[in-house]
Amino acid sequence: MSLRLSLWLLLFCLGMFRHKLLPGVQADSVPSAAKTLVWGPGLEANIVLPARFFYVQAVDSSGRNLTTSPGEKTFEVKIVSPVEQFTRIWIQVLDRQDGSFLVRYRMYATYTDIHIHILLNNKHIAKSPFILEGPVYHEGCDCPQPSGSVWEAHMHCPQSFPQIDRDLAIYASVDPDRNAQEIPQRFGQRQSLCHYTVKDNKVYVQTFGEHVGFRIFMDAILLSLTRKVRLPDLEFFVNLGDWPLEKRKPTEKIQPIFSWCGSNNTRDIVMPTYDLTESVLETMGRVSLDMMSVQANTGPPWPEKNATAFWRGRDSRQERLELVKLSRAQPNTIDAAFTNFFFFKHDESLYGPLVKHVSFFDFFKYKYQINIDGTVAAYRLPYLLAGDSVVLKQDSSYYEHFYNELQPWEHYIPIRADLGDLLEKIQWARDHDEEAKKIALAGQQFARNYLMGNRIFCYYYKLFQEYAKLQVTEPKIREGMELVEQPSDDLFPCYCHRTSLRDSAKDEL
């Protein structure tokens, strides 16, 4: 064979190979307006969320999903109201870099109908325009759906949540009168607690203890929920501290305390963490870290990610110290460092110098993310799952509301509580790149399906509803409680047709 021919063959084969390896850069990888997929809660009028959202998956003309970004500006989204010239709607199209897009929008007023236009080169895609027949309420509108079951159906809430069933199974009943007496006596001095009553869909609260600042998250979710759906009357206690409180054995008299974190050794009723709750509510105008922006900042594509396991954080637990020591011994395998020392004495010879804070988005330059307990469960897990890396999760006696549904080897790689097998597990991931990538992807899917706003609202609602059923005395507005008022929405008042319907029904009687 001539040299020239073999060279040509070589080049030809390389070309084929390249073609096979990188299906994303095929010439026909342009999205098709007709085949592209659009779905999500933001396309339904009755799913009221602080930030509404939906997904767009680019599909080419032969029906194949694009797996790399066709360009950030590929799709244009416009939301218009047929009766109003200017809609006060903020829209953001987030490129997930994997051929899909997350579109979020925030409404600042209520509209009779809205039309969502999704355009590709000025052509409508899929079933665009999507017509949401209203009224389409905005987050600030105080307009609760009177029927909880109608609201749950609108939200597509699941029939049950295993964690709620498990947490409540130990109570044959709960007695608000007795709890109002006993719980503040038992915990009110040394712990920070909130005592809430929801009566006629209004929220009342009394706080106990010194550090009650975190009450704002609970107030905010209760106000947000009661604007959307009528809650049953209920009375309950929320623990504002980090650690779960109820340590009694099932054979003793257990008192129901709602906490943001549960543990194998306690009986507290878990709720989504204040952090995840805040991310859903976006009350504080939080822009950096929420379950949506994290999905658009997942770093380079998988093959280009650094195969060193990554961790940053503060010294809130012994195992974190061990992790950093391990990293210093094995810098080619683990990059773990402290950004802050607070709990332990900072010994630089053992734990190295403090490093600068790293943007959470930069975590995803690395393939392997280590999730290790802090004071309690590490509340970053939802964001780590939502990113585009595989999570190595330490076994822990602490858990959040969703751990029950999270499966080892499916959604994350498990590591022992004492980190004894961490190096081995990282090596496994390096040796099984395809499998590791698959787990990373399943973790993302989990986050999309279970950790977004619609699901979090469902969880809270179901928890309150199931808990309310257990009450054997009537929830009351106790002495010392104050009304938690809905923020006034003067700027863009909403007209709630539900209350007006109810009022006019009354008038007819």
Ligand SMILES: *[C@@H]1O[C@H](CO)[C@@H](O)[C@H](O)[C@H]1NC(C)=O
């Ligand atoms: C394309 O993406 C959609 C949305 O994620 C998914 O439901 C579907 O199964 C994918 N299709 C293929 C052929 O992978």
Ligand SMILES: *[C@@H]1O[C@H](CO)[C@@H](O)[C@H](O)[C@H]1NC(C)=O
């Ligand atoms: C991967 O990350 C480690 C630790 O941060 C760093 O030392 C190394 O240079 C990185 N490798 C590449 C190829 O960037």
Ligand SMILES: *[C@@H]1O[C@H](CO)[C@@H](O)[C@H](O)[C@H]1NC(C)=O
């Ligand atoms: C906590 O309980 C879960 C579920 O029973 C178990 O898988 C886990 O190993 C336990 N963890 C610890 C550290 O006790």
